[in-house]
Every structure is written in structure tokens, then in C-alpha cells.
Amino acid sequence: MNIIVPIKQVPDLVEGLEIDESGKDLNREWIKLKLNEFDDHALEEALLLKEESGATVTAIAIDSQDIDKVLFTAAAKGADKIIKVTGNFGTTVTSHEAAKALANAISSMQYDLVLTGVQAVDDRDGQIAVLLANYLNVPHVSVVTGVSINGGAVSVMKEYGGGNVAEFECTPPLVLGIQAARQTPRYVPVAKVRQIMKSATLEEVAGGDVSVVAASTVQKFSFPTGGGSAQMIEGSAEEQANKIFELLKEKGIK
Amino acid sequence: MSKQIFVITEHLRGKIDDVTYEMLGKGKELAAASGGELVAVLLGHNQKELANEFGAASKVIYADHEKLADFNPWMYAKIVSEIVAQQKPRVVLTAYSSMGIEVAPAVSVSQGISLTAYVSDLSIQDLKVSVVSQIYGGKMNIEAVDENESMIACVLPGSFPADAGKATGSPAVEDFAVSGLDESKIQFKKLIAPDKSDVDITQSEILVSVGRGIQSNDNLPMVEELATKLGGAVSCSRPIVDSKWMPKTRQVGKSGLKVKPKCYLALGISGAPEHIEGMKEADLVIAVNTDPKAPIFDYAHYGVVGDLFDIIPALSAKL
Known part of the structure; x- marks a missing residue:
């Protein structure tokens, strides 16, 4: 079984975000990026399937800042092949463009499953998993928390709200949007990544035509003002804890 | 250009999800502004009576088939795509939910229409749609305009009051002829209930x-x-x-x-x-x-x- 795992980087939200001069994008000069956590789960699930059934795992990513290292890290974790999709991409690639470039690259490959993250924090124009499935013209199941291979069929668990889960039986090829792998994504030491950079080959495939149909046009980025409702409790940790305690007492909770 | 506003409704175990009412409430406001009608789209099997929950809409398009009794990503996306293709509404509202996340991108690609996700607000004037997305984990608002013939908005649940869309009544129900579901490579097996053994x-x-x-x-x-x-x-x-x-x-x-x-x-x-x-x-x-x-x-x-x-x-x- 061949499993392809599209991965990408997203801004690390632990760092503060800034808006650039145009007011229509993030200030990307100092931005810290990290692997989309859901893509990390997709890769983990693919590696677990590989360990169970001897699948071949290919990690693939659109050419972007520091992506080589991300792909080599995937190789260090156990991906058999790593592929960079090249093309004339701007600093921001929409989900439709990314999905189309990935579909162009993947359509010429042999594959049974495509596992990618259910969502990313920046997909303003929709989630890549289902977009990609439709550009590839194969079925999809998203918000997946369990995958098992039973001969030629693939059993998939899909989550709804309120703890409800649906089971589907699928015939590959298909695309799955992974919410969570069966276990926490594995960690790989930097030394192992460095080592694999010397031995692994990073293939390049052209992304081809990524012009897509209609889209909405971004006018403005702004920080949400929300309700701004919280009354802030100042002071030392001790004083803050005191205040919380008083509040709970006042509300009859303690 | 169509002035219609469509809401893709959601139900699980016969219960309408609140986000459906939230979208119907917002949809009513959009329809008043566009001068078009609000249409609720309902897929299911022997569930026509659910249409009575959508009194906020002037019409319900109902697709009935035994294979639509439970949500199926491929089948639901296919049928909603066909309905959208036939009517080309100005705005289609889907929920940013486990169901909506499968339907919205599929319709966008198959019908070549624009899609905006994580939507927390939208308005319409002269058929131009202004839309706000809340991205980067809610840390950034992005305002955009959509001047296309048709668009899909994937709406964040909790963005609009549900009460505004809660009206019972008997909206006109139009049956949609369903076919071509036999070839599906995705089969629904079963729905597993939430685990009740832990603290509730x-x-x-x-x-x-x-x-x-x-x-x-x-x-x-x-x-x-x-x-x-x-x-x-x-x-x-x-x-x-x-x-x-x-x-x-x-x-x-x-x-x-x-x-x-x-x-x-x-x-x-x-x-x-x-x-x-x-x-x-x-x-x-x-x-x-x-x-x-x-x-x-x-x-x-x-x-x-x-x-x-x-x-x-x-x-x-x-x-």
C-alpha cells in the first residue's frame, strides 16, 4: 500500500502575530513557522500503518520557507520518500492553489491513501484534504481519528460533535483528513535529521498550473476586538490566586 | 445573477444541530438584503417532517434516499453539488462542522465556485458579499469581498444567534430527484454513541x-x-x-x-x-x-x- 502525506508549515501561534504594511497579510519577516500539528498527526498515522502493514510512506510539501528541513524531518521519522512540489508560488499560497499543485503532482503517482491534516490555522479558503480529494477526483473522509486496513478495504472512524463517531468502509484510493493519530506524534532528535539529510534524496516535482476558479478578495487583516470582556486581575500570582478565591466565594462556588 | 441564499442544514440522530438555526437566522437577514429567497437544503431518508423546523426559509429542497439516512461524505457532497449547480444561489451557507468540512470544499471544486472558511460574519449589498473570517486560531480577522456569481461560506458555529432562525411552519417543500448513489466507494457502517462510562x-x-x-x-x-x-x-x-x-x-x-x-x-x-x-x-x-x-x-x-x-x-x- 502506498500512502502519501501532504504536509505544510503554519505560523506558530505561541508567538505574537503582526500585520504587514499593506494591511492585507501577516508581517512574515520574523514569523516563526512550525509543522501544522494536524499534518504531524497525519504523518504519525501513516507511519503506524506502515509499521503494521508494510506500507510505503511518501511525505510531500509545496516549496516554501524552510520546507526542506521539514521534509527531511519526516524522512528521519520514517517516511520512505520525500518530495518537494515546485512552482511559482507567492509568499502565501491559498488552500485551493496548494490542493491543485498537490493534485497535479500526486495524480501521476501510484497511491492508495492520502493522509493529511484535517485543517490548518491559515486555510481561509477551505481545508486542503477535501479540496485535494476533489481535484484528484477521489472520495474523502475528514475529521478522522482512526484508520485500519482490512485487506483491500479501509475502515475509517469519523468524529462528529458531542462524542459521536461514525464508521465508514472505503475502497481506495481515497483522501483522509486526519484529526488525530492513534498516538502522540513521534519526536525525532535533530542529530538524526542531520544524518538523514546526508543520505536521503529530496525529489522535486513541478506543481504545474495552479490557477483556480473564483475566490473572495482579501481587503483587510485586523486583530479581533472581541468583547474584550474580561476584567483583568492584576498583581502577583499569590494576589491573583487570592482574587480568584474571593470571586469563587462571592459567586457561591466555594 | 441569482439572489437566492441557501442553507445546507445538518441533523444527527434526527436532531437538528443549532448551527443550522444560526445559519437560517443569518440567511434570512441576507435574503432580505439581497431581495432573494431563503432556501433550506435537507438531505435524509423519511425525514421530510424535519422541513417543518425550517419555517425561517421560504422553501425547503428535500433530497430523500435510503442511502442519505446517515451522513456520507461522498453522497452528501454529490447531491449538494447537484442542487447548487441547478440553482446557482448567490450565497450557500454551510457549517464549519464535521459535515460542512466535507461538503463545502467539494462543492467549491466541483462547481468552480468561491469558498470562504471560518466565517464569523457576512453581509450583502448590491449582490456584493462582505465576509469576515476568523483565522489563526481566532487571533486574526480577515475581511474579504466576494463579487463572484456564487459563493460558499463555511460558517463558524456560535457566530449568530440560533433563536433568529427558529421558526416552525410549513415552508413549501420541493423534492429533489436523487440518483447515482450506487457507485459509492464510501459506505456508512454505523454510528457509535458517546462513551458514558466516564464523568459527564x-x-x-x-x-x-x-x-x-x-x-x-x-x-x-x-x-x-x-x-x-x-x-x-x-x-x-x-x-x-x-x-x-x-x-x-x-x-x-x-x-x-x-x-x-x-x-x-x-x-x-x-x-x-x-x-x-x-x-x-x-x-x-x-x-x-x-x-x-x-x-x-x-x-x-x-x-x-x-x-x-x-x-x-x-x-x-x-x-
Whole structure:
């Protein structure tokens, strides 16, 4: 079984975000990026399937800042092949463009499953998993928390709200949007990544035509003002804890 | 250009999800502004009576087939695509939900129409649609305009009041002829009910809820101690469940549970829209986070910018 795992980087939200001069994008000069956590789960699930059934795992990513290292890290974790999709991409690639470039690259490959993250924090124009499935013209199941291979069929668990889960039986090829792998994504030491950079080959495939149909046009980025409702409790940790305690007492909770 | 507004309705186990009413309420407002009609789209099997729940709409398009009795990503996407292709509405509202996340992108690609996700607000003037998306975990608003013939908006649950869309009545029901579902490579097998063996956090009056800020499952005992002292239960945000540190039964938010406790202590939870959806009805929300810009402070009644590893022991000591 061949499993392809599209991965990408997203801004690390632990760092503060800034808006650039145009007011229509993030200030990307100092931005810290990290692997989309859901893509990390997709890769983990693919590696677990590989360990169970001897699948071949290919990690693939659109050419972007520091992506080589991300792909080599995937190789260090156990991906058999790593592929960079090249093309004339701007600093921001929409989900439709990314999905189309990935579909162009993947359509010429042999594959049974495509596992990618259910969502990313920046997909303003929709989630890549289902977009990609439709550009590839194969079925999809998203918000997946369990995958098992039973001969030629693939059993998939899909989550709804309120703890409800649906089971589907699928015939590959298909695309799955992974919410969570069966276990926490594995960690790989930097030394192992460095080592694999010397031995692994990073293939390049052209992304081809990524012009897509209609889209909405971004006018403005702004920080949400929300309700701004919280009354802030100042002071030392001790004083803050005191205040919380008083509040709970006042509300009859303690 | 069509002036119609479509709402793709959702139901599970015969119950309409609140987000459907939220979209119907917003859809009614959009239809009044566009001068078109509001149409609810319902897929199911022997569920025509659900159409009576959509009194806010002037018409319900109903697709009935035994294979549509339960949600199926491929079948639902196919039928909604066909309905949209036939009518080309100006705006299609889908929920940013487990169902909507499969339907909206599929319709966008198959019909070549624009898609905007994480939508928290939208308005329409002269058939030009202004749309606001809340992205980067709720830390950024992006305003955009859509001047296309047709668009899909994938709406964040909890963005609009549900009451505005709750009207029973007998809207006109138009049957949609369903065919071509036999070739599906995706078959629905069964629906598995939520695990009832654990504490039911929806029944807890006090929830001590932890997020990514807890850093490691080794730090959970101090949270449990605090919850016990408060007479409450421990709940958490999604990353904690995805890391397998706590069971799914404790998860608050979109793919977890909706809770409405008397008191919700949010410790190290940034407040992504998916989490807010599950807890914003709590009577009292106190949030502790190291990031003063964390969106959770927009929903909390009281906020502490600080380290939960300082606050938790200090508070526990007082109880």
C-alpha cells in the first residue's frame, strides 16, 4: 500500500502575530513557522500503518520557507520518500492553489491513501484534504481519528460533535483528513535529521498550473476586538490566586 | 445573477444541530438584503417532517434516499453539488462542522465556485458579499469581498444567534430527484454513541479546564487536585485529547462536548473558535493564560495574565 502525506508549515501561534504594511497579510519577516500539528498527526498515522502493514510512506510539501528541513524531518521519522512540489508560488499560497499543485503532482503517482491534516490555522479558503480529494477526483473522509486496513478495504472512524463517531468502509484510493493519530506524534532528535539529510534524496516535482476558479478578495487583516470582556486581575500570582478565591466565594462556588 | 441564499442544514440522530438555526437566522437577514429567497437544503431518508423546523426559509429542497439516512461524505457532497449547480444561489451557507468540512470544499471544486472558511460574519449589498473570517486560531480577522456569481461560506458555529432562525411552519417543500448513489466507494457502517462510562462533564457545575499550557501530562495531578478541592471535574481542550493525555469524554469544544457550568476555569487555553463554541455559555469564565492577547480573554469574565504553574498551587493552597 502506498500512502502519501501532504504536509505544510503554519505560523506558530505561541508567538505574537503582526500585520504587514499593506494591511492585507501577516508581517512574515520574523514569523516563526512550525509543522501544522494536524499534518504531524497525519504523518504519525501513516507511519503506524506502515509499521503494521508494510506500507510505503511518501511525505510531500509545496516549496516554501524552510520546507526542506521539514521534509527531511519526516524522512528521519520514517517516511520512505520525500518530495518537494515546485512552482511559482507567492509568499502565501491559498488552500485551493496548494490542493491543485498537490493534485497535479500526486495524480501521476501510484497511491492508495492520502493522509493529511484535517485543517490548518491559515486555510481561509477551505481545508486542503477535501479540496485535494476533489481535484484528484477521489472520495474523502475528514475529521478522522482512526484508520485500519482490512485487506483491500479501509475502515475509517469519523468524529462528529458531542462524542459521536461514525464508521465508514472505503475502497481506495481515497483522501483522509486526519484529526488525530492513534498516538502522540513521534519526536525525532535533530542529530538524526542531520544524518538523514546526508543520505536521503529530496525529489522535486513541478506543481504545474495552479490557477483556480473564483475566490473572495482579501481587503483587510485586523486583530479581533472581541468583547474584550474580561476584567483583568492584576498583581502577583499569590494576589491573583487570592482574587480568584474571593470571586469563587462571592459567586457561591466555594 | 441569482439572489437566492441557501442553507445546507445538518441533523444527527434526527436532531437538528443549532448551527443550522444560526445559519437560517443569518440567511434570512441576507435574503432580505439581497431581495432573494431563503432556501433550506435537507438531505435524509423519511425525514421530510424535519422541513417543518425550517419555517425561517421560504422553501425547503428535500433530497430523500435510503442511502442519505446517515451522513456520507461522498453522497452528501454529490447531491449538494447537484442542487447548487441547478440553482446557482448567490450565497450557500454551510457549517464549519464535521459535515460542512466535507461538503463545502467539494462543492467549491466541483462547481468552480468561491469558498470562504471560518466565517464569523457576512453581509450583502448590491449582490456584493462582505465576509469576515476568523483565522489563526481566532487571533486574526480577515475581511474579504466576494463579487463572484456564487459563493460558499463555511460558517463558524456560535457566530449568530440560533433563536433568529427558529421558526416552525410549513415552508413549501420541493423534492429533489436523487440518483447515482450506487457507485459509492464510501459506505456508512454505523454510528457509535458517546462513551458514558466516564464523568459527564456536561453535568458538572464546576469545570477546571486545561489546554496546551499544561505542557505535559505529568502536570495533570495538580489540576485534578484543584478540581477535587473545588468539587468539580477536570475538562480540557482538543490538543490534550489528541495527545492522549485525557479521554475524549473530557473534551470541550467543536469535536467534543458543549458545556454550561456555573464556573469554568480555563487554564492555559488560548481560546480557538473551536473551543469557544463549547464553553461560551458558561455562567462564569475565569481564564489564566501567559499570552495577554489570547482570544480566551475576549470571552472570559475575568482574566489573569500569568503562569498556571504559579496560579494553580496558590489557589489550591487557599481551598
